[in-house]
Amino acid sequence: MNEYILKIIDAQLNPGKYNREQLRQNASEAAAIYAEYAKADYAIGAGYVDYAAANAAAACAAADIAAIEHWIDRYFNNSKESKQDYINEINRGKK
Secondary structure: OOOHHHHHHHHHHHHOOOHHHHHHHHHHHHHHHHHHHHHHOHHHHHHHHHHHHHHHHHHHHHOEEEHHHHHHHHHHHHOOOHHHHHHHHHHHHHH
16 A cells, blocks of 8 residues: 555545645655656556656645546556555544
8 A cells, every 4th residue: 555645545535634744745755755766677567656656646735636636546547456445544544
């Protein structure tokens, strides 16, 4: 489970839970992870997943709803993970 994507979805489901600085930090960390992996020789599919996570985090920090949805969709299409698993994880913390 990608911690940056988890925070983005959590921010969408719980508006106001994270302040702008926390979302910027999430974007910065996701971009740093992508940049580090981009230097290495790794599978193209994994690169797309990291790229989508970094862009989704940046869109979230900018409060660009359309871009968030686009990059979240790209992330899940490339990662083959389930968005519902992320939602379930967020909801598990609410109990």
